Amino acid sequence: MDNNTFIAGLARQIGKEPAEVKTLASALTESIKEALCNLDSIAVPGFGRFEAVKREEYVDVDKTDGVTKLFPPAISVNFTAGSSLKKRLSHE
Amino acid sequence: MNNTIALPHLAEILAKTENINRDEAEKFIKAFFSHIEDALAVSENVTIKGLGTFTRTSEAEQPIIFTIDPELAAAVNQPFEMFEPIAVGDADISEPMIADVPENTSEPPIETSVNQPKASIIKTDTVADEKQETTATPTPPDSQIETQSTQYYEEYKGIPLEMEVSSPRNHTLTWSILAFITGLILGAVMAYFGYDTLCHLFGNNENYNEYLKPEPCVTSAVESVETLVVEEVIEDTVPESKVESEPTAPKELPRIKAEAQVFDTVTPNRFLTTMARQYYNQMEYWVFIYEANSDKLGNPNKIKPGTRVIIPARSDFEPEGSREQTLARAKSLASDIYSRFE
Numbered sequence: 001m002d003n004n005t006f007i008a009g010l011a012r013q014i015g016k017e018p019a020e021v022k023t024l025a026s027a028l029t030e031s032i033k034e035a036l037c038n039l040d041s042i043a044v045p046g047f048g049r050f051e052a053v054k055r056e057e058y059v060d061v062d063k064t065d066g067v068t069k070l071f072p073p074a075i076s077v078n079f080t081a082g083s084s085l086k087k088r089l090s091h092e
Numbered sequence: 093m094n095n096t097i098a099l100p101h102l103a104e105i106l107a108k109t110e111n112i113n114r115d116e117a118e119k120f121i122k123a124f125f126s127h128i129e130d131a132l133a134v135s136e137n138v139t140i141k142g143l144g145t146f147t148r149t150s151e152a153e154q155p156i157i158f159t160i161d162p163e164l165a166a167a168v169n170q171p172f173e174m175f176e177p178i179a180v181g182d183a184d185i186s187e188p189m190i191a192d193v194p195e196n197t198s199e200p201p202i203e204t205s206v207n208q209p210k211a212s213i214i215k216t217d218t219v220a221d222e223k224q225e226t227t228a229t230p231t232p233p234d235s236q237i238e239t240q241s242t243q244y245y246e247e248y249k250g251i252p253l254e255m256e257v258s259s260p261r262n263h264t265l266t267w268s269i270l271a272f273i274t275g276l277i278l279g280a281v282m283a284y285f286g287y288d289t290l291c292h293l294f295g296n297n298e299n300y301n302e303y304l305k306p307e308p309c310v311t312s313a314v315e316s317v318e319t320l321v322v323e324e325v326i327e328d329t330v331p332e333s334k335v336e337s338e339p340t341a342p343k344e345l346p347r348i349k350a351e352a353q354v355f356d357t358v359t360p361n362r363f364l365t366t367m368a369r370q371y372y373n374q375m376e377y378w379v380f381i382y383e384a385n386s387d388k389l390g391n392p393n394k395i396k397p398g399t400r401v402i403i404p405a406r407s408d409f410e411p412e413g414s415r416e417q418t419l420a421r422a423k424s425l426a427s428d429i430y431s432r433f434e
Contacts, residue, residue, distance in 0.1 A: 001131050003141040010127045014120065024110060024120055029142035029164075031105045037168050041096045047125040048156075052168060059180060072175030075168045077144070079158030085129055089148065089155040 036077055046084040052077055132156065354403040358395050371403050372410075377418075379425040380409045391433045 001009075007025060011018040035042055036052040043049045054075045062069045081089075097105075103118035110117070128146060131138040137147040144160040166173070356367050364378035371377075382392055384404040389395055410418040 001135045001138045003139055006127065006131060006138055006140065009131065010124065013127055014123045024106070024112075025124065025140070026142060027109045028102075028106055028121060028124060029140065031102060031109060032143060033164050033167050034105075035097050035102075036164070037170070039094055041094075042102060043096050043098055044102075044121070044125050045099055047129060050158075057175075062177060067179045069177040069179050071177045072172045074172060077158070077160045077164065077168065079144075079146075079156065081154070081156045085132075086152070086155050088129065089132060090152055 036075075039075070044082070046082050048082040048085055049080045050077060051080065354405075355400055356403055358397055358399045358401060360397050364392065364395070364401070367401070367403060372406055374419065374422075376422040376426065377406075377409075379422050379429060380404055382429060383425065384408075392429055393433075 007022050008018050010025070011021040014021070032042055032050065036050065039052045039054060041049060041051040052075055054073060057071060057073050059068060059070050061067070099118065099121060103114055103121055106112075106121065107114040107117040128138050128140070132146060132148055137145055139145045140161075142161055142163060144158055144164060147157045147159065149155055149157055354371070356362075358364070364381050365375045367381055368378040369375045372380075378392075381401055381403060382389055385401040388399065389401070409421075
């Protein structure tokens with residue numbers, strides 16, 4: 001399901017215009033982005049938890065050219081599904 | 093940083109951003125994630141722009157795989173976007189890396205200017221994070237960044253660690269010096285006030301001061317007293333020119349000596365008998381010194397050190413040619429004095 005389909009379905013569900021829902025969704029994702037940039041976690045009850053995890057720099061062999069390199073730090077975002085979501089999807 | 097943002101807080105942020113009611117914002121967030129849940133129930137994956145893609149799996153423990161949106165990944169990795177993988181080759185990687193420089197050192201941070209060319213961004217993915225990092229194609233090394241980094245690294249290596257971080261040993265040495273100086277100051281203050289206290293304990297400051305002074309040379313004291321009296325008398329009676337020409341006129345001295353009063357001080361090693369032997373060549377004459385100072389002397393055997401006494405002139409108690417009689421009188425007087433304190 002792509003983003004437009006998702007926005008349209010959400011607009012129908014809450015009875016709002018798709019444009020308005022799109023704006024609100026953009027604002028929500030922007031808020032989530034800011035929180036993750038600050039290495040904060042976001043917990044949504046029943047759905048799951050978004051967590052920013054920083055990996056420090058490390059030395060490894062680049063598989064593309066076989067050269068040992070120092071790789072810079074990186075931040076990844078992990079999502080852990082909540083128990084309610086897990087339960088529901090396991091029954092579907 | 094490293095805080096957990098709960099739903100109410102997220103709703104508050106959204107409400108402020110969009111100028112809507114907080115309850116309305118919370119309701120929207122709940123509907124947003126609830127709809128993702130509904131969509132995942134009927135679809136294999138759901139893509140949210142600016143957030144990422146949720147993909148269903150067959151695993152019960154991990155039913156969803158989240159793939160971060162490239163835009164979001166770039167935003168969260170923005171602080172490191174100027175870095176790129178650096179080939180270390182066969183170099184000894186056990187040496188401290190630039191990124192390992194302690195944060196509490198005084199080394200200036202690597203400045204990133206607008207003109208500084210940026211290295212390629214390493215985009216990370218939640219699922220294939222490590223895979224993407226190791227397969228990232230590095231751009232050609234930027235000489236400016238490398239030069240700057242090497243410069244800071246060399247500076248870091250050149251600075252002795254002791255100069256950068258104050259060790260506990262240095263603190264101990266500093267405190268020891270401070271304690272020593274404080275002790276000296278306290279000692280000086282205590283000595284100053286302790287001296288006053290001792291004077292009060294002895295009762296008579298004047299006596300104690302004299303007691304602390306070296307034993308006076310009686311001869312010189314006598315001479316100085318004589319000289320003083322001579323000057324006073326001469327000033328009153330004789331013209332100044334005469335004083336200069338005849339400062340020690342032999343005719344004046346006897347009269348002056350008769351008028352002069354000699355003082356001495358009792359010490360632990362200097363008694364009335366000692367003084368009598370010195371001034372009169374007769375130890376038994378101490379009684380005359382005692383009688384001259386009887387108003388301030390008590391028991392002759394318990395005279396306090398530091399007591400200043402007048403030494404009477406010998407002519408006051410011994411007329412010419414009556415030495416035997418005076419000696420007998422002295423002995424009689426001694427027994428009389430002792431009888432007062434029996």
